[in-house]
Amino acid sequence: MNTLITSDSSYREWLTELSKRYRSSQIRAAVKVNEELLRFYWQLGRDIVERLPENKRGSAFFDKLSIDLSRILPDIHSLSPRNLRYIKKFYSIYNQYIKKLPQLVANKTNPSIDAILHDIFQVPWGHHRFIIDKCYHEPEKALFFVQKTVENGWSRAMLLNFLDTDLYARQGKAITNFAKTLPEPTSELAQQLTKDPYQFDFLTISEQYKEKELKDALVDNITKLLLELGTGFAFMGREYRMLAGEKEVFADLLFYNTHLHCYVVAEVKVGDFEASHLGQLSAYVSIADATMKHAGDNQTIGLLICKNKDNVFAQYALEGYRQPLGISEYDLSSAQITKALPSIAEIEQRLRCPASGA
Numbered sequence: 366m367n368t369l370i371t372s373d374s375s376y377r378e379w380l381t382e383l384s385k386r387y388r389s390s391q392i393r394a395a396v397k398v399n400e401e402l403l404r405f406y407w408q409l410g411r412d413i414v415e416r417l418p419e420n421k422r423g424s425a426f427f428d429k430l431s432i433d434l435s436r437i438l439p440d441i442h443s444l445s446p447r448n449l450r451y452i453k454k455f456y457s458i459y460n461q462y463i464k465k466l467p468q469l470v471a472n473k474t475n476p477s478i479d480a481i482l483h484d485i486f487q488v489p490w491g492h493h494r495f496i497i498d499k500c501y502h503e504p505e506k507a508l509f510f511v512q513k514t515v516e517n518g519w520s521r522a523m524l525l526n527f528l529d530t531d532l533y534a535r536q537g538k539a540i541t542n543f544a545k546t547l548p549e550p551t552s553e554l555a556q557q558l559t560k561d562p563y564q565f566d567f568l569t570i571s572e573q574y575k576e577k578e579l580k581d582a583l584v585d586n587i588t589k590l591l592l593e594l595g596t597g598f599a600f601m602g603r604e605y606r607m608l609a610g611e612k613e614v615f616a617d618l619l620f621y622n623t624h625l626h627c628y629v630v631a632e633v634k635v636g637d638f639e640a641s642h643l644g645q646l647s648a649y650v651s652i653a654d655a656t657m658k659h660a661g662d663n664q665t666i667g668l669l670i671c672k673n674k675d676n677v678f679a680q681y682a683l684e685g686y687r688q689p690l691g692i693s694e695y696d697l698s699s700a701q702i703t704k705a706l707p708s709i710a711e712i713e714q715r716l717r718c719p720a721s722g723a
Contacts, residue, residue, distance in 0.1 A: 403455075403486045403493075410456025413449075443490075454497050459485055459511075462504035481508065484515050492524055499528045506533045517596055535560040539668070540679040541691035547664065552689075555625055555666060558595050559691050563670055565593070566699035576635045580617060583633070597624035609652045616649050627663040628653050631670060638674035638692060640682040650688040664688070670695050 417426075427446040434444045463478055488496075488511050500507035510533070514524055539559035543552040567589040568582045583590050584603045591598050598620045605619035618631040630649045634642055650667040658665060667690040679692045 399489055400486045403488075403490065406452045406490070407456055407482075407486075409449075410452045410454075411460070413453045414456055414460075451494055451497060454501060455493055458497060458501055458504050458507050462508050484508075484511050487515050489521075491521055492519075495521065495525055495528060503533075509533050509536075523592070530564045530566070532560070535562065535564075539691040539693040540674070540676055540683065541689070542683040542686060543666075543689050543691065546687060546689040551625065551663060555689065555691075558597070558622065558625065559668070559693060560593075560595070562694040562696040563593055564699075565590075565695050565697050567593075568697065569701040569703060570697065571703050574635065576633065579635055580633055583618070594620070597622045598629070599623060601628070607649065607652045607656055609648075609656070614649060614652060616653070619653075622666075625663055625666070626661065628657060628665040629668055630665060631668045633695075634669065634671040636672055638669070638671045638679055638682075640678075642669055642671070643682055643686060643690060643692075646690060647686050647688050650690070654688075666691070668693065 413430075427449045431444050431446045431449055434441070434449075438444065459481070463481060466478065466481075485493075485508075492514055493511075496507050496510050500510065510524065510528065513519065513527070513532070517523075519527070537557045537559055538561035539556070540561070541556060541559065543555045546552075547555055565579075565583070567586050568579075570578060570582050574582075580603065587600050591600060599622075601619040601621055603618055605616040607614050607616060616630045617633050620629040620631065621627070622629055630646065630653055632642065632646050632649070646667040646669050650665045653665040665688070667688060669690070669692045671692070671694060674692055674694055683690060683692070
């Protein structure tokens with residue numbers, strides 16, 4: 366009889382469902398425990414800051430407080446002097462931001478205090494310690510990384526990567542015409558999804574790299590590229606073929622963004638920005654809109670990523686275009702640069718002309 370029960374497909378499905386429910390409840394319980402712990406830390410940090418004058422918080426204060434708290438709260442093992450200093454900073458850094466908020470205004474760009482605290486309490490304590498270390502004197506930057514962690518579910522390693530590459534300074538900084546070519550709030554969301562520069566430090570590339578090598582390396586590291594591009598980007602193809610009448614064109618990289626509900630055509634240039642680059646990109650965006658966009662899709666966006674640009678010149682160059690286009694730089698400063706292998710022609714030349722004395 367047991368064999369009959371375990372071989373029944375509905376029974377096995379039920380067991381699988383029970384397992385999923387249990388794992389889900391474990392995750393919810395862990396999130397709830399983290400939230401309650403952070404609320405306790407918040408209140409403890411507030412008490413340290415507001416109840417005790419700064420001149421009473423000397424170097425020995427946290428040592429004494431740790432001993433006293435461990436005595437009355439023996440079940441809590443996270444009240445070391447070092448962690449208590451973090452708890453005090455935890456309250457201080459975010460409270461700096463909250464105190465600046467207009468008390469009666471709450472909207473998309475100016476969220477309510479409750480919404481801010483909700484995000485803060487969703488982020489694991491280990492993440493907060495990283496944020497405090499990197500952003501203690503910049504509360505707006507700290508909250509930015511809190512909200513990005515909640516939005517993207519970043520691990521500690523991913524958070525630390527974006528802290529180290531200064532995502533806060535790069536986010537939304539591309540030169541674009543989105544405000545003129547896209548409706549609100551799409552234009553604002555599209556702008557925030559851009560970066561300038563894009564960090565391609567995950568690449569291994571030769572010293573004298575060409576465009577093809579750069580594009581090959583980006584596609585070979587597509588998971589890391591998508592992580593750098595940001596949330597919602599899905600890779601559709603490299604050298605993506607599009608037809609316009611009898612003419613074939615090939616977009617360097619094609620993406621679909623699930624947040625904006627639109628295609629994103631990206632062209633990559635290894636040199637300085639030129640106005641002519643926008644003409645090509647504009648044509649590709651128009652073709653994508655005409656041949657690929659379906660009901661429910663928004664306007665296709667074009668993104669030009671080049672080695673260098675003059676921001677004033679780039680802004681002027683965008684003025685004449687009706688398609689939503691953006692221009693950003695890329696940075697290879699931390700990429701692994703290798704010596705390029707000699708070409709066949711160079712090898713043959715060396716064989717014909719051996720070095721003197723060889």
